Each structure stands twice: as structure tokens, then as C-alpha cells.
Amino acid sequence: MNKPSILVARPVFPEVIERLQQFFEVDSNQNNEAWSKAELIGKLQGKVGVFTTGGDRMDAEVLTACADLKICANMAVGYNNFDLPAMTARGVLGTNTPDVLTETTADFGFALMMATARRMTESEHFLRAGLWTEWRYDMFAGADIHGATLGILGMGRIGQGIARRGAHGFGMQVIYHNRSHLDAATEAECKARWVSKEELLKSADHLVLVLPYSAQSHHAIGGAELAQMKPTATLVNIARGGIVDDVALAAALRNKTIAAAGLDVFEGEPKLHPDLLNVPNVVLTPHIASSSLPTRLAMANLAADNLIGFLTQGNALTPLNPEVLLKK
16 A cells, blocks of 8 residues: 655654654655745645645735645644644644743743843954954953843743743743733743733843734834834844844944844844944854754754644644644
8 A cells, every 4th residue: 555645845853754754655845955935836736744844934825726635734833834724724734843842931031131232243243353452441352141120022922931041041021922821820930020022122121023924014113113112122033023023123333323233033043134244243153042962952843743643544643724724
């Protein structure tokens, strides 16, 4: 009996490919070829499942052209690359990989905040350029983390992880804004206080963005919001590109509207706006907040578990549109 066929759209751990091969015929893009949409559609012909990452857009056009497709398993917690209503309408399950990356991503978010506040990238470039010839009392003087006010926009699992690190490890005053208040026990655990978005922008010494991307959160931080922040404040985005207006941010950094920014995500990535490369007071990393080997392997295995569970038993561990499961 022939095994069902799936596509792994991006390179992944060989041991995960071997796991999948126990259940499926696997067509794998281990060479990381850059496929156009038409090429992706061609590769998906006859495939019942696809293992995707955040850069693989599964929209209505792709879904319509791939009649056999039953599941799209994202190796990411975010899923703005999925047209979830279109998937649900066609009976295609979407899954993601939450929880397994929470602590690693919170670690990175806190590290990026510290690097931004203490001007690490800027000072390293100075050192590598051979410009360090003397000590000065104000040389690359940055902002303190300990005792400062930490603002978090988007207080899900990762935001809570950052809050705990700030409050318990560095004695920070934690404020947050979310569509809804956390329950009292979680607020107490994080030592966090809900405030309005306006108060968050005005009061935070260090503002970290951890909200999901949607049409509603597009450019949640633009020129008007940046103007409300302290001129000594830093901004860190580990959420998704598009939440920040990168053009407005580059201008704010150049004009010292805010002190500095740390960015792991960008509009239109892997491309980024050239203005961000021409301001010194920014730390840039290539979307690696979850990138530790144990965490990335756990993410890949969870995506594989979703494919295996759904296509062999009709169930999945982390469905995004569980109503599809109910119809099976």
C-alpha cells in the first residue's frame, strides 16, 4: 500500500525527515531552493500535507490549486503566513508550534533588550573599526535595566516570560497592555500591572513587542506612537515584522526620538528597509529569537507530530482551526 505524500517546504533536521518517512512519502526541500508561488503549487500537487515555516504563504490561491491538501503544519508559533479562513472553508487544518519555544524566545527577547539598552552593537562596531584609543567616562553610556520600567505590548506566554525575568531577576517595574487583563494570579506571578496603551508608551523605559501580527496590529507602533515614548527609551520587536512601521522607526532613531531599538523581525523580511542599516543606534538580528538547537528541534518535532497525528489518526496536538477536526 502506498504511503500518503507530503512536502517539507524548507530544510529541517534530518532526524525529523526520517521520522516523517516512516509514515509518508516525503518530498523535502533540504537544499532550501527559493520557490515561486507557482513552483510551490507544482510541488504540492498530490500532497496531502505540507510542513511549512513562517515564510511559506498558504493563501486561497495556493489552497484552490492544491485539491489534495489536508493539513499545513507550521514550524512557528505565529501563523500570519496562513489564510486561516480560506483553510477552514476548504477543510484544511492549520497547526503551529506554541509553548515549546516560549522560554527560549523570552531569553532572547531579554538579551536583545539588554544589548539595545547597553549599546553593545554600536560599541562593538566602534571597537572593530579600531577607533578605541582612550577611555572616556561617557563612552557608549547606555541605560540601566535593573530597576527600570519594563513595558510589554502583548502579554501572552512569551510576554509573561519576559515579565518574570524582568521583575524577579532585575527588579524591574513591569507594566503591560493587552486586549484583556491577565487573571490576578498571573499578574501577581509576573509582578505586572495592566495600563492603557498610551500609558505604556509614555512610561516604559524599555518597551518589548510580543503581540501576534494581524490586520489590527499592523503598524501598531508608528510615528505617532514613537513620539509618545521617552527620548531615553528603547524599543524591542521580537514579534512579527509589520507590527512596527520600519520607515517611521528608522526616522525616530535618526532623530533621537527614542534612544535605540532592537529588532529581530522586519517588514518584508528577509529584506529590510535600508534606512535601518544606516542608523547606529539599532541592534539587528535575523529572526532568531527561538533559535537554540533544542528548541528548534522541539518545534520541528511538534510540527511533525501534527502531520503524523492528523494524517494517520485524524487528530492534531496544536490545531489553529479545530472546527476542521470536528468535520472529520
